[in-house]
Amino acid sequence: MAINVNSSPTGVLFEEDLVDVKNGGVKQTKKVESNPPKYKREIVWRNVILFGYLHIAAVYGFYLMLTSAKVLTIVWAVLLYQAGGLGITAGAHRLWSHRAYKAKWPLRLILVIFNTLAFQNHVHEWARDHRVHHKYSETNADPHNATRGFFFSHIGWLLCRKHPSVKEKGKGIDISDLDADPILAFQKKYYMILMPLACFVIPTLIPMYLWNESFTCSWFVATLFRYTFTLNMTWLVNSAAHIWGSKPYDKTINPSENLPVAVLALGEGWHNYHHVFPWDYKTAELGNYRTNFTTAFIDFFAWLGWAYDLKTVPLSMVESRVKRTGDGSHEVWGWNDKD
Ligand code: ST9
Numbered sequence: 001m002a003i004n005v006n007s008s009p010t011g012v013l014f015e016e017d018l019v020d021v022k023n024g025g026v027k028q029t030k031k032v033e034s035n036p037p038k039y040k041r042e043i044v045w046r047n048v049i050l051f052g053y054l055h056i057a058a059v060y061g062f063y064l065m066l067t068s069a070k071v072l073t074i075v076w077a078v079l080l081y082q083a084g085g086l087g088i089t090a091g092a093h094r095l096w097s098h099r100a101y102k103a104k105w106p107l108r109l110i111l112v113i114f115n116t117l118a119f120q121n122h123v124h125e126w127a128r129d130h131r132v133h134h135k136y137s138e139t140n141a142d143p144h145n146a147t148r149g150f151f152f153s154h155i156g157w158l159l160c161r162k163h164p165s166v167k168e169k170g171k172g173i174d175i176s177d178l179d180a181d182p183i184l185a186f187q188k189k190y191y192m193i194l195m196p197l198a199c200f201v202i203p204t205l206i207p208m209y210l211w212n213e214s215f216t217c218s219w220f221v222a223t224l225f226r227y228t229f230t231l232n233m234t235w236l237v238n239s240a241a242h243i244w245g246s247k248p249y250d251k252t253i254n255p256s257e258n259l260p261v262a263v264l265a266l267g268e269g270w271h272n273y274h275h276v277f278p279w280d281y282k283t284a285e286l287g288n289y290r291t292n293f294t295t296a297f298i299d300f301f302a303w304l305g306w307a308y309d310l311k312t313v314p315l316s317m318v319e320s321r322v323k324r325t326g327d328g329s330h331e332v333w334g335w336n337d338k339d
């Protein structure tokens, strides 16, 4: 049943059929791209070399961390991982991509500084890609389409040119709110100055000048190991949490509930829930701080009054969705499926 046909600006005809399918007795609507543009993978060797160096350097940094780095340098690296991580989770993801809560400007400033030190591209680009990921999840238009395998969804998507469908479909995504945010405009305009300072220069200089760390330990542990580690924890959400775990909310999609990823990615591993209810500021049904550090962070700022209008999902809506499409693994309502 064809419902929606868009013609693309480049003349390629997209026919996006929304088809009703029966999946395990559950009636669903699925997106099918029936006339995708032609695609030939084009590797970006600059990125292959840079990410190759980064990962070799990170292994050396890990070795130095175990053998010769000062304790304060390790503490500093952990703090930077947490801060950069929050700049992604509380900032780029829950605030700017999903508008799951609102933040006053001082909190947005903190988040943009944290986000810049994580160097995962400026928020404008990150959030645009992420909105495309949710809307066209696991199709050619998904920047890190997990149906192309673990490697592609983890890092491979950053090593080659994007599929033309990402760009075509991405143009239809509303990002006017991102365009209108002056803090994001500032970050975007000065990114190539601010990012190297926040991600590489300052994190390396602080241990050297404040507690006499060597340049080698500072550079490889606090900067390159910490940056690479944070990147990989983020990428696990796109790869591991799109492959392994339970599906208490919707068994027909690949995103899954993955505890190790939730802990390492500061609460972002509850990915089955998140793809079903993306507007929930907790990105999870439950607000357990031990497996969701980002929720603790946002709740603290809500208590302070800097975060407000926190969006959640009514329990009755979660319950009916669990009973309708869950895989039976939900601790409270899972019985329904096992009948
Ligand atoms: C990084 C990002 O690592 C990680 C994101 C992970 C997302 C995770 C989500 C999971 C949930 C949250 C969990 C958080 C957990 C955190 C835990 C923390 C502990 N829409 O991109 P270009 C158009 S980055 C619309 O160059 P190419 C647009 O016109 C790592 N249009 O495409 C654009 O121009 P402009 C560091 C779009 O040439 C033009 O195309 N960064 C869209 O194919 C060109 O865009 C790097 O290493 C769209 N979505 O190149 C950089 N996309 O922007 C790596 C594109 O001016 N990137 N267009 O409007 C690159 O080198 C390139 O992007 C490329 C593709 C080679 C990958």
Ligand code: ZN
Binding pocket: 133, 237, 238, 242, 255, 271, 275
């Ligand atoms: Zn996802």
Ligand code: ZN
Binding pocket: 093, 097, 098, 130, 134, 274, 278
């Ligand atoms: Zn999301």
